[in-house]
Amino acid sequence: MRNFFVRSTIAILAAAPLAATSLFGAGIGSAEPLNCTNGQFWDPITNTCQTPRPADNCAPGDYWNPLSNVCRPLGQL
Known part of the structure; x- marks a missing residue:
């Protein structure tokens, strides 16, 4: 049981920088x-x-x- 707590603590500490980076990255990425x-x-x-251009007769x-x-x-861009 002790190994479980040690491993879960290590996993949480390893994932903390990723979680913090993803939270800050979301604010930076939105414009x-x-x-x-x-x-x-x-x-x-x-x-x-941009100023709209006159549309051709499609x-x-x-x-x-x-x-x-x-x-x-x-259907095409």
Whole structure:
């Protein structure tokens, strides 16, 4: 029984730095987007506010992707 308590104490002490790192990492990893103005939208790839481009006339079954500035088939990014 004593071995069980010793091993569990060692496991808890070994896992404590991982737990502390994961708690602090969650706050660092989350970013709040800028408040974009004048009809702009937040682009997380470039981390900036982008002005929307005029949409082309996409074919039926396609959608306008403002980030890549092209018409794409539904289901594709």
